[in-house]
Amino acid sequence: MYLPIMKNRSEELRVISNMNQFFGDSMIPLIEIIKDEYDIKYKKDEETGEYIYEKKPGNKRRNRITLPPTEDDVITLEKIQERLNGKKGFIDFFRFSEEEYDNKDFKGIELSFMLSRDYTYYKKRLLQLGNFSNLCPVISIKKGFKISEHDLKNLLNELKERNPSIAIRITDSYLEDYMEFIEENLLEEDFIMLDIRNQHVDSKFIELEEFQELETNATKIVLNSPRPKDYKNGDYENLEFTKKIDNKVAIKYKDYELEGFGDFGGLKDDLPTEAGGNGTGAALGLLYVKEKNAFYSIVNYDTSEGMRGFEYVRSEVLKRLDFLDSDNDCVAVERIKGMDQTFGNWATWSNLTLTRYIHQQAKK
Known part of the structure; x- marks a missing residue:
């Protein structure tokens, strides 16, 4: 099972709408809700x-x-259900601590800000998921957001009254604290997600072995964010498979007899920021190749070209269709081929990176 992790930003929501035909029992998106949509x-x-x-x-x-x-105008979950088009999705009402991300202005993530500071409101929003049969609630436990066993038991019971299954997402540092609770309370229809964040999968072998030995019938999944947040576009290699993203988790999860893995599909685990650029920057294309379990990197290092630099990225993609699209079926490459006068911007190519990754994971 593969879980593409996405925040409900515009490009990621667009990917959900465009790629929902690939979702099913073997691929279920995990959607982190950071903002609300309104009628x-x-x-x-x-x-x-x-x-x-x-x-x-x-x-x-x-x-x-x-x-x-107003609160009555919120249609966030209705719109996500519409985009999923009947497919299942995990919903994590996203909470964060201020030291967790570099983004400090909190513009566009007011909901997450409120959820992070009001457990009662967080619980209220999770319980709303009982109105949507294909949306599975995710209880997240991480630094700054531990939940007492008493409160967790109450929340779990309330969610189970109206949801056929629930998931607990827990960072590796807290797994040991909750192992007994998980073993006693999660059932076969439930999910337990061990989140190792941006740490390399090989460095967490002790925690993964503990996770493997966890005595539960719930589905076990490991989550990882293998793309470092501190690398800028211009730091990546050009015209080669990048060594800066080690996607080993996509293979190693099987070694620990886990049922699946999740990651951010080649995107960074970051929050939106209002810090606008000056139109310059290195144009970057990252295209995942499943056979190599690696991202082919194409960079225009001329930062003065800004978005115009994506014309170079596109041209280099088209020169390498023999291995980037040997089956002539890649959804992302088809869009790249169709580019004419405009060649996209940073958001466009983030969309293409995620689209390509989902399509590659769906193949074979």
Whole structure:
């Protein structure tokens, strides 16, 4: 089983919509909810019920007045269910500690900020998953977010009343603390996910052996974030398989007799930031090749070209179709071929990296 881990940012949500045909029992996305989506509502005249319009300075046309969103307008889970198109998804209402990520402005992740500071609200949002039969709740335990066994038992029982299965995601440093609880409370239909974060899988052999020996009928999965957060695009090699992303977890999980693994599909485990760039930067393409279990790296080191540098990345992809798309069926390569006057931006190529990775894992 493979779990592509994605935050509910626009490009990752787009990947879910476009790639849901590959999801099933052997591939289930793990979606980290960092922000809410809202049903947009507009101001109406109380007497006539008609929309009220306004014309802002500099605009020629009048527009309807948008009402501020409320808790009742949240449609986050409905939209995710729609994108999954009937397929199953794990839902992790994402909490984080301030030292966990470099992003400090918290813009665009106000929901995560609230979830991280209010356990009652976190529990409330998890319990909402009982309204969605194909969305499996994930209880996350990590540094700064331990849950007492008493509270965990209560939460587990409440979730099990309305959900056919639940998952516990736990970082390796806390596995020993909860082993007895897991063995006593998780059932065959449940999932236990050991998250080793960005640590190399070989460095966690003791924890993985403990995980292997865990006496539970729940499905065991190891999660990893093999792409380092501190490497910039220009740090990657050009026209070779990068050594900076060691994807060994995709193979090693079998050595520990685990049922599956999860990772970020070639993306970094980071949070969005409002720190805007100046239009410059190295254009990078990372295309996973399953036979090598490695990412082929293409970099335009001329940072002054910025997004224009992706024209070079595209051209180098097309020169290597013999091994990047030997079966002529890659969804990502098909999109790259279709690029004409514009060659995408950083978000586009992040989408392509994830799309390619999911398609490669779905093959064979």
